[in-house]
Amino acid sequence: MTIRLDRVSVHYGGVCALRDLSLEVGRGETVALLGPSGSGKSTALKAVAGFVRPSSGRMLLGGRDVTAEPPYRRGIGVVVQSYALFPHMRVAENVAFGLRARRLPRAEIATRVDEVLAMVGMSEHRRRLPRELSGGQQQRVAIARALAIRPPVLLLDEPLSALDAALRQDMLGELRRLRADLPDLAILYVTHDQTEALVLADRIAIMRDARLVDVGPSRDLYHRPPSTFTASFLGGANLIPAEVVTVSGRTATARVGDRTVTAACSDAATGPAVLCVRPHAVTVGEPGGVTGDALPGRVTAVQWRGPGYRLDVALDCGTAIRADVPALDGVPAPGGRAEVGVGAAVVVAAEGAAS
């Protein structure tokens, strides 16, 4: 195990920015801290890096308690959203900074700088100043600088948020490749972008209001979200209030209005629950045209989005949902009656109800 946070809380003045966070990131593992702005994910990363002192709890690195240690003793690589390259140093000098701070011999510094610059494909730009580089190139240099000190832990704080959409996709691929090249590195990746978390992380920790909401393997969290917040934040699921009638293994029967639907479930028990179904898993058709579990409703808006349509549907049970349907399917007109298929739904215990 490389990083362990043990009930770590951080307060800024009287404001609690992180409450009782317990989390582990193992050697060779990538964990994404995912949450909206102000959820405490960046504060958690700052606590691991040593940039903020926890008001309570412990931080362990490789079993060593580093709670009171300053950042320069922790040996952690950090990449931040703004890149934070030193503007007066050339690319090679930026990358060599941590190695010089560690007083490594010159020859070794040169070798390591060459090595990491080659790793991120920036060897040709070693003589340039940061202001002469594009955003993507600056990001690569920031990653190379963090990796040059060969840290056992790499912290990435929203590293792709400052890039445009196309470049972000490229960099996601680059980060996956880097991950494969560094099999022993523990990575804590802070993001508000669920796609980045799903692409890169082995496990995802969902944060909300300074607390950890759920943590688990990415696929489990996505396919069987343990809470309604995780269901809506990770995949933008529609949440339909329901009443679970029976539970049989990992399948449940739930009543929505006057209809009964069958859905997968994680820990839900009988009683009030929420049916979670993602927009792309919803099917919409004419009344009587949807096979399987279907809920009646009325289409309130139709939005063309190129490869498909986004439909807003007001269900008769009182819930408004969104559906993404392919362009090839017949699209109901706004105002028309429709039936919504929710066969791929997952039942989650309603917030506040015992699961």
Add this chain to the structure above:
Amino acid sequence: MTAVAAPAALRPTARVRSRAWWVLPPLAVVGGFFLYPLALVAHQSLVERDGTTGFGVWARVVGSAEFRRAVWRTVEIALLSTAGCLVLGAFLAVVLAFVPFPGARAVSRLVDVVLAFPSFLVALAFTVLYGSAGVVNSALGGLATLDFVYSPAGLVLAEITFYTPFVMRPLLAAFAQVPAAQLEVAASLGARPWRVVREVLAPEALPALAAGGSLTLLLTLNEFGLVLFIGAKDVVTLPMLVYTKGVVTFDQPQACVIAVVQVALSVVVYALYRVAVRRRA
């Protein structure tokens, strides 16, 4: 085509005329209140008391030991004061910007207030506190006597006290521009605080340090009020000499020669500052 082109061709001239009206008033002010008096002073420095012109006055002034001592003393006091301001100002600015303590904001505001004070106030405070009949000497009650105020060291200390905020203010502004993330990342890479200050903070704050230092050097070279008020023994600077020659002994030509040297010295320092800033950019 020609009919359209003709009025268009007239337009730039009209624009130049209109611009000239805007430029003339400031030019007149600069010319009338700065360049003309300066030219008069320069001209006066070439006029003997009998009305003849030449470099006789210049030769006498530059050749005198009194003038050379004053130049040396002026430069010495200005350099020592500026060095002191740079060291103290940089240290205080780093503490104010990066070491959180209660009242840091109040201290920062106080720095701004000091910038608005007249310089002789510091001299007065020094005299009241450390003068021969000052508060400290009275408190010591004859056990020991502090006698540094009326020396060159006393003058340098007074100038450091007064001019340090002139270094701190641009430095604090420069520090505020350095993203906290840069300092944090530097620390995470293994750099201890001193290395972060030396290799990350200092290079980025260097233009501000150069600007503050140059301004302080210019102001201390030309300082008159503090020098007069402190009245230190054996301290005759160029501005003091101009005052003595022009007002006390009524030797206008010599006063003008020294004033021209003073202006030239200031212009040279300013030019050096510009070169330094340009190189940095």
